[in-house]
Amino acid sequence: MLEKSMHHFQFIETKELPDIQSTAYLYRHEKTGGEVLYLKNKDDNKTFTISFATPPYDDNGICHIIEHSVLNGSKKYPTKEPFVELLKGSLNTFLNAMTYSDKTVYPVASRNEKDFSNLMSVYLDAVFNPNFYHDKQILMQEGWHYHLENKEDDLIYKGVVYNEMRGAFSQPESELYRLMEPTLYPDTIYQHISGGMPESIPTLTQEKFTAFHKAYYHPSNAKVILYGEMDFEKHLAEIAEYFDEYNYKKIQFTYFEQEPFHEERERHEYYSLSKGEDPKDKTLMSKVWSIGNSLYGEQAIAFGILEELLLGSNVSPLKKALLKSGLCSDVMGGYGSYMYHPMFEVTLKDTNPEAKDEFKQIITTELERLVKEGIPEKALQAALNKAAFRFKEATALEGGTPKGVAYGLTSLTSWLYGGSPYTFLEFQKYLDKINEEKANGYFENLIQNYLLDNKHAAVITLEPQVGLGDEREKALADKLQAYKESLTDEELDQLVDNTRALLKRQETPDSAEDLAKIPMLSRKDIKADALELPLTVEETEDVTYLYYEDFTAGIGYAKYYFDLSVVPTHLLPAASFLTELLGEVATTHYSEEELSTEIDFYTGGVATNTAVIVESVEDNTYYPKFTVSGKALAEYTDKLVALMQEISLHSKITDEAKVKEILLNTKSALETNFNYGAHVAAQKRLESYFSESAKYYQILEGVDYYDYIADVVNDIDNKLAGFIEELVAASKLIFTSHNVVATFTGATKDFQNFKQASEDFFKALSTEQYAVQPFTAEVKILNEGFKTAQEIQYVAKGYNQTLLGTPFNGQNLFMKTILGLDYFWNSVRVKGGAYGGMSMVDQLGNVSGVSYRDPNLVETLAIYDKTADYLANYHPTEEEFEKNLIGTFSGVDRPLSASQKGRIAFNRYFTHKTREDAQQIRNEILATTPEKIRNYAPVMQKIMDQNAFVVIGNAQKVENNKEIFGTVRNLFK
Secondary structure: OOOEEOOOEEEEEEEEHHHHHHHHEEEOOOOOOOEEEEOOOOOOOOEEEEEEOOOOOOOHHHHHHHHHOOOOOOOOOOOOOHHHHHHHOEEEEEEEEEOOOOOEEEEEEEOOHHHHHHHHHHHHHHHHHHHHHHHOOOHHHHEEOOOOEEHHHHHHHHHHHHOOOOOOOOHHHHHHHHHHHHHOOOOOOOHOOOOOOOOOHOOOOOHHHHHHHHHHOHHHHEEEEEOOOOOOOHHHHHHHHHOOOOOOOOOOOOOOOOOOOOOEEEEEEEEEEOOOOOOOOEEEEEEEOOOOOOOHHHHHHHHHHHHHHHOOOOOOOOHHHHHHHHOEEEEEEEEHHHHHOOOOEEEEEEEEEHHHHHHHHHHHHHHHHHHOOOOOOOHHHHHHHHHHHHHHHHHHHHOOOOOHHHHHHHHHHEEEEEEEEOOHHHHHHHHHHHHHHHHHHHHHHHHHHHHOOOOOEEEEEEEEEEEEHHHHHHHHHHHHHHHHHHHOOHHHHHHHHHHHHHHHHHOOOOOHHHHHOOOOOHHHHHOOOOOOOEEEEOOOOOOEEEEEEEOOEEEEEEEEEOOOOOOOHHHHHHHHHHHHHHOOOEEOOHHHHHHHHHHHHHHHEEEEEEEEEEEEEEEEEEEEEEEEEEEHHHHHOOOOHHHHHHHHHHOOOOOOHHHHHHHHHHHHHHHHHHHHOHHHHHHHHHHOOOOOOHHHHHHHHHHHHHHHHHHHHHHHHHHHHHHHHHHHHHHHHHHHHEEEEEEEEOOOOHHHHHHHHHHHHHHOOEOOOOOOOOOOOOOOOOOOEEOOOOOOEEEEEEEEEHOOOOOOHHHHHHHHHHHHHHHHHHHHHHHHHEEEEEEOOOOOOEEEEEEEEEEOOOOHHHHHOOOHHHHHHHOOOHHHHHHHHHHHHHHHHOOOOOOHHHHHHHHHHHOOHHHHHHHHHHHHHHOOOOHHHHHHHHHHHHHHHHHEEEEEEEEHHHHHHHOOOOOEEEOOO
């Protein structure tokens, strides 16, 4: 019986939450007032989240650095990094911590009850009893310190968060978003950057650090969410052990509320471009509005739908009007409700400062037109249907983030500010109300009241300035040099001593006694058997059907795979661009607007993509595909397939204006993706040095594709007609009935409907058969250095072991764990100061190290070069070895949604892999021994001796080391 007070927690209320298939129980701690919300249901993926309101008082990053630092040892678990030990030895399905503008959140999840208790215990002790009160080196490592290993060296700042934020704010989009909160809310805590500004982080002292933790990491300021099927009374008792140690503390937050503006404001700032880049058409510009507060669920649901109506696609009216103006290459934006004052923003990419007045006028004119003329009824219903589909899919299926984590974060959106924890967990009633009122000017009133009449708004212009980053780097170097010159010999000796003492701490292993205090599982907690993914295969003369049956809450997931190998190499960029174009252009039977509305009205989305399915790098066996996919409720299967057919066969891909518009969108999107995911771009580029399939991917989605698109865009008047001819030629080759594979995930009866609906699609396809074309792009090691305006680096080095005569073995995945969570973590992150040092190992035999937001370059390459030495000297204790073995299975046994299981089953089909192959890998992991890892060292040495590497990073840093590269160039054109 949960409706009772227990363990010094007073029972407050219970509430049924059918929208998330849960029953809520709310408790309040009798002494401190700390609250616990339990969301009870049948989900075995149990979640614990503890959060604290953490208002920053300046830009020194104190909230963010504390988030890192509490996980660096505690009273009960005194190892240097219990967080890492948990990653090594837990079957967790989620383990992380996040700093928001006004709160810090610590969520964990596991399907194993014992593991879940362990995770809870470590996190509770971490947040309430961190070691950094008596260990100043934690702030030095995670936050910042003066780094001077020898007196004659240049003095630098080093620290994980310091370098993380240098990376974050050297991306123009991040810099723009950083400006929004301080501009709209200058009199609140939101004027400060909770993550920290690099120039301000070095002002943080140990005294400020501990005082902030003491002030806010208190049960009176805590919100705890438990989710899933669990022994709740036991876990509540575990929480009480910590809460009972405290008395009530009044913690007031008086700086959330901003007095509304009487007039719209403007702000103009600058970001850095690399030398050689043209600043023309590189400005970012945003209009942003303050939208009430986060206490109202209906407002959030409504603005999520309004975002879709105004900006959801290129044919959404506001986005379309801005794109048609020619002011920009792309339009981004939407509604954000992660703070007390939500925001709505519209952002232009690749514009110019003088566009500001026209930008503002277009927004006003288009919004006024929508209010006057009204939003078309079917477009409104389509946006509502899309929102309802999204909620249904999220509540029914497990995705990458456990549902309990997502619901915990959602509940805080209102609960943190004194509102109800259920506000955003009861979405259906809001959807129903909006649906009832949509025909009565509901959304038109939103536009009028919150956007047109709302003066609490601002226009922010972020203009590029060539070499600004170099100027800042020089100013920082000069400042540090001047500081160094001001120090006495004794003070310099002290800095050297402090640096070396920190390095010694980082290099000294934890004692066996301290490591033994971290709770861990054992081998018997690992499932013995590989996942069974039964697949139905039905073959006809031209078409093969693949079907994976699973519960999908009435949703069907469909995908058609067309053969790309018939497309010659020179047409592959055009084939890839079709995935950007199809679904965005008008078709024979629908205008652009009508097509978008049909898709949203009847489906959960239709998409086209390219894929390179690789069976073997060693044998150079791979299958390039062009895919058309979609999802819909079962009753709309016929409509889904009809729309997929319409997009594939009847799109007007020769519309010059539309092709030009999407070309600009695509170039902009690729640049944004490369900025945010430069580690992935570096890794994929590295693989293309030795793998033909990876080189193929580069032409479809990587740097080669970007170069092609950029060359067309930069000479668009001369190249557009020829490019359209290539689109037509590629489309003709792709959409034939020869060698099509159709896949479906869902219920059996829905699969039968899908097959029947597909017959018309296949009959409409060309019956022409084309020969497979040779792939002619050269595969060779280039060792490129890509220059950007970012202040940090992304460094990748590695090779493929199967090309060196060593087959993949399950032990490689164990090696991935120890490299990523021990060698690279300690060498690249802890000692090197990078935000991330990752081991990239896959079942194709690719093995590499990749760094993320890394202040170093050649130093990181040197670390990779010593990887074999680390493996050769791998002599773990029995406990340490077993811990890493368990951690390896945490990655292997991630929770999967039905659609994810289907994708794995289909991939097994294409690559001729079976469940027995998966079982063999599982057995090989279990058969790993320290000796086998040591014996792998010569293979790792061969891998690193191939000397294949890629760096994406700071232009000056790359230029200063240009002698190590085969090619040095700007990443962007």
